[in-house]
Amino acid sequence: MNAAQIKTIFRGSFKKRSSLFINLTGLSIGFAVLIAILFFIQDEKSYNQFHENIDDLYCVFTIEPSANNSIGWHESVPAIPEALRNEYPEIANAALVRNGKENMLVEYGDTKYYEDIQLAESNLFHMFSFPVILGEIPEKTTDTHIIALSQKMAAKYFGEKDPLGEPIIIDNKDKFTVVAVYEDMPINSSISFDFWIPIELIEETRPGYLDTWYNLSFKAYALLQPGASFTEVNKKLFNRIQQSNPESKDKAQLYPFSKLYLEAWGHNKNVRTMSLIGLIVMLLVCLNFINLQTAEVFKRIKQFGIRKINGASNHSLSIQLFTETFLQTIFALFTGIIVSYLGKEYLLHLINKPDTGAPLLSGTALSILLLCVFLLSSLSALVPALTIRTVALSNSLKEKISEKVSVKKLRLIIMAVQFSLAIVFVASLIITTKQVRYLENKNLGFSKEQLLYIRLDGELYEKRDVLQQTLEQNSGIINTSLSSHSPIGIYWNGGGWNWEGKVADFDPQITFIETDKKFSETFGIQMAEGDYFKDEQPGVVINKTFAQMIAPGENALGKMLIKEDMDIAIPVSGVIEDIHFKPLNREIGALMMIPEMGFQDMRFLFVKVSPANMAQTLNFIEETVKGLNPDFPYWHHFLDDDFARLYLREHTLRAQMTFFSILAILISCMGLWGIMVFVVKQRVKEIGIRKVNGAKVSEILAMLNKDFIKWVAIAFVIATPISYYAMDKWLENFAYKTNLSWWIFALAGFLALGIALLTVSWQSWRAATRNPVEALRYE
Structure with missing residues (x-):
């Protein structure tokens, strides 16, 4: 392909500004959303991966047999870490951490704020990758009135002054000496705190409290020796609590720290959900792009006929279509990247992630996006190319469009899939809203108001x-x-x-x-x-x-x-x-x-x-x-x-469903508009003849709309069991939940049908009210 041909393709590709704007808008937004979702997935999977010993770090989980829980809860009796260090040669180190932080008044000079303080054994810093940049945190200490703080807190309280050795007053009475400053803990860390105090401080007011085998108000962590098997340790650990507390039925087990965030805390569900949403959004965008691209190609059917007369082969026309769609999708990707960075704050809010300054687009994400561009370009060129092959040369010159039944069915199936996905989103939005309201209005057995x-x-x-x-x-x-x-x-x-x-x-x-x-x-x-x-x-x-x-x-x-x-x-x-x-x-x-x-x-x-x-x-x-x-x-x-x-996650999900439902409906309507333009162009002569023979506008509207109503109805039938199954699985996360009423799915279907009718009726009305003389000139 020479430079002149590429120039012609480029000019032809960007000639129809209005339709091109509509087509690329949906695609650009889709790419921007996909960038945000890829960022979310990457961020979720990065949790805790910065620790050097991640493969040898474990949490202590407690299994309560009567609760029928095979995994257990991330909590521990306080005596476990000492036993791990002394009794198990496979354990290199272990640390006890208080469950939750203590909110205390921190004071230095005139600076005084309530802060969350973590009580933990000091060897926590020697197991996890929390680098100390000033001073030293001893692995074992008898001095309980020492404190370490993060870089951020050191700047907040001391400014440029060296904090080491300085006194910090806690709750207006207890003096603690600053012994170290550590790097701010990464935001993608399951363990995070800005102030540390030795957990042994508890023993000053409650002697023997940290030696108990019954109180599950703590967390414990273990570092295995290189090559040690945690399954072998678990066999030994299984009845350890009963050895010191025969009355207890609880079982202690090690659980890989690398799986804590995603699996034990259930964030894998978020990753799967967002991955599915990203897949659905891109599917919607791609189907919409294919539909609109097909409609636009058939507006240029005469141009392709002339090119065939001048010797162009079907192969060369296919190359032209691919090049055009590739240029458009690359342009849409570039626009989507710009949109994602300009709207970064909103997109991060949508996926419930803070702005840490990290780039939205990683190398892996860019590779995925470029793969999407290639696949979309290929598919978007394939469908029009297959249809062009079915158009006779004489009909191309007369702009008389026909297509094989199989291609027509494919186009309608695409529309049905689009609206099926849109209905799934709308139904999901209604159900999440209903569940959030149920949670907010549930009788708790006590009054929380005022x-x-x-x-x-x-x-x-x-x-x-x-x-x-x-x-x-x-x-x-x-x-x-x-x-x-x-x-x-x-x-x-x-x-x-x-x-x-x-x-x-x-x-x-x-x-x-x-x-x-x-x-x-x-x-x-x-x-x-x-x-x-x-x-x-x-x-x-x-x-x-x-x-x-x-x-x-x-x-x-x-x-x-x-x-x-x-x-x-x-x-x-x-x-x-x-x-x-x-x-x-x-x-x-x-x-x-x-x-x-x-x-x-x-x-x-x-x-x-x-x-x-x-x-x-x-x-x-x-x-x-x-x-x-x-x-x-x-x-x-x-x-x-x-x-x-307590229900911020559910509120976030509802906001996400609102956004994606609106996006799905808009994209589906854009695709439907593209199909309608194509169908009207196909049936111009038929509409003119019917009008000459006395057909009413309402009859022509019904004729043009009935196929779309049928396929939206098919979309409803497809979407209902899918959305029911998906939301039923989601509601399983709640012990107390709303009902999946039939009217939810009916309402979602009627909304989709109403919006579809509004979309197609405008084009239908324009065709039905057109002068039949103008319509017959097409022959």
């Missing part, structure tokens, strides 16, 4: 009774209650409890929370049996789920609960209706409300506020707290905000 909580830091803890009394005197405050935890953020649990008639192999995990006697009233929790705490009546309050475990079909009141290793024997004094203290993707477990016994500090005051004059009431609360505790910043949070954060 309920805020205050952390009792500093002097506020000692003055908590005064604080309660002062607040309850305000008419805008309905009630207050002290508690060790939030009811949707409880991290204190364990097994080893006994009661009369307990089955030998049954050892459920019990979740605990210390509360005062006004807790049920403040939260609006209903009693099923007995009473909540009373001063004259010792005992604990349990939920109905736990009551059915200890007394199936009977009254649980008065049943004695015994935990020998903690020297506890206490009766059940009340049973509450079940409350959802776990996210709704997990079933309600056993819950025990304990009166203040000193196991956990009553660190939170919950305040039920009247909706009337709320701003004034909130100001009163703030002034009261500051007056009693002037050395600490005022801090409060609303419980319903915490609940909303």
